[in-house]
Amino acid sequence: MAPKAHITPVVDSTSVFKDGLFDGKVLFCTGGGSGICKDMTRAVMRHGADAIIVGRNLERLKASAEELSKGTGRRCLPVQGDVRQPKAVQEAVAKAVEAFGRIDFVICGAAGNFLAPISGLSENAFRTVIEIDTLGTYNTIKATLPHVRVSKGSYIHVSATLHYKGTPYQIHVSAAKAAVDAISAVLAVEEGPHGIRSNVIAPGPIGGTEGMDRLGTKGADGLQNIRGIPAGRVGDVRDISNTTVFLFSDAASFITGHVIVVDGGNEHLRTFGLPYPEAVLDPQSVKALIKPRL
Numbered sequence: 001m002a003p004k005a006h007i008t009p010v011v012d013s014t015s016v017f018k019d020g021l022f023d024g025k026v027l028f029c030t031g032g033g034s035g036i037c038k039d040m041t042r043a044v045m046r047h048g049a050d051a052i053i054v055g056r057n058l059e060r061l062k063a064s065a066e067e068l069s070k071g072t073g074r075r076c077l078p079v080q081g082d083v084r085q086p087k088a089v090q091e092a093v094a095k096a097v098e099a100f101g102r103i104d105f106v107i108c109g110a111a112g113n114f115l116a117p118i119s120g121l122s123e124n125a126f127r128t129v130i131e132i133d134t135l136g137t138y139n140t141i142k143a144t145l146p147h148v149r150v151s152k153g154s155y156i157h158v159s160a161t162l163h164y165k166g167t168p169y170q171i172h173v174s175a176a177k178a179a180v181d182a183i184s185a186v187l188a189v190e191e192g193p194h195g196i197r198s199n200v201i202a203p204g205p206i207g208g209t210e211g212m213d214r215l216g217t218k219g220a221d222g223l224q225n226i227r228g229i230p231a232g233r234v235g236d237v238r239d240i241s242n243t244t245v246f247l248f249s250d251a252a253s254f255i256t257g258h259v260i261v262v263d264g265g266n267e268h269l270r271t272f273g274l275p276y277p278e279a280v281l282d283p284q285s286v287k288a289l290i291k292p293r294l
Contacts, residue, residue: 007232008264013043013245021249023048026100028093030054030083030140031109033061035209036240037158038068040107043241044248045074049105052077052096054089075099083110083136089143103147105248108137108180109158115169115290117283126172133176137183145191152195154248157184159202159259161267168272168280177202181259188257197256199247204263204270207234228271231264239264 027044031037032053041051045068053068053076055061061078068076079095081088096103112132116125137157148155159181163174180200187198226233243262246252261267272279279286 005232010233010236010238011242012238013242014046016242017047017245017249019047021047021245022105025049025104026096026102027051027105027107028054028096028103028140028144029107029109030089030136031111031158032107033057033064033078036203036206036237037107037109038064039237039241040109040156040158040244041076042068042072043238043245044105045069045072045076047245048074050075050077050100052079052092052099052103054079054081054083054092055110056080056082083139084131086139086142089136089139093143093147097147102151103144104151104153106140106144106148106153106155107158107244108140108155110136110140111158111173111176113170113173116172117169117280118171120283121172126175129172130176130179133173134179134183137180141183141187145196148196149191149194154196155184155187155198156244156247157181157198157200159184159200161202161204161261161263161270164267165270168276169274184259185257192256197247197252199252199256200259201240201243201247202259202261202263203235203240204261204266205229205234206237206240209237228269229264229266230268231266233264235262235264 022044027049029037029041029051032041033055041053045051053061053065058080065076065078077099079092081092083089110132112129157180159177160173162170163178167174184198184200239262243260274286274289
């Protein structure tokens with residue numbers, strides 16, 4: 001009988017970090033209406049912070065803000081805005097400061113992704129992802145920086161691991177996230193003397209998220225296959241949230257300009273989910289394996 005692999009447990013930040021850790025703090029989060037960034041916001045709020053979540057879908061933002069506020073005793077303000085538009089982000093920041101008087105933490109999490117080969121990716125689609133991920137991050141930094149300087153706060157940018165290797169069907173996001181990593185590093189260097197820290201969280205395969213649903217492939221060879229994850233399981237949003245609480249806390253006061261990969265060791269063994277080279281020689285042959293965009 002083969003030995004059973006160890007599976008690392010999922011823990012919640014409230015079982016590790018003290019209550020009231022972020023009392024009096026304010027979080028500004030783009031992309032906080034859903035997925036990973038929503039749970040990152042939840043974790044920061046559960047430790048005492050108020051929050052502003054920014055996105056394009058106001059109804060989803062309102063529903064998420066109501067949900068995030070329940071049981072925390074903290075306030076979550078939904079603000080509609082497109083991170084591709086500098087003025088929209090500036091207006092969201094103004095509303096945040098009007099409501100709470102300060103901004104201490106910023107999560108740059110607005111993103112877009114889908115599977116497409118270069119031959120099937122339009123110039124407009126490539127540009128759109130760059131605008132959301134890369135320009136959106138820059139616009140958010142520019143709008144929040146004066147306030148984060150005052151609070152001597154911290155930035156977390158949500159990136160990916162796709163650009164560590166030449167990942168087929170991901171040229172748009174690989175380019176966008178590589179730029180985000182570089183932006184964070186320069187921000188850490190330039191703003192460190194002003195008391196600001198900047199780090200990147202690069203999630204691996206996180207189950208139950210929109211990103212996983214979009215990028216996962218159908219069948220046994222999909223990303224849900226845990227045989228390539230040394231930790232023995234697919235990631236949980238709480239794994240990212242716990243890292244968020246740590247990086248924003250004083251325990252990470254000497255950590256800046258770094259990329260923190262949260263993937264259960266997956267990157268060491270990661271392979272492309274679609275058959276190679278068939279997927280690049282004949283994209284139509286693997287079309288049935290790709291989950292449709294919703």
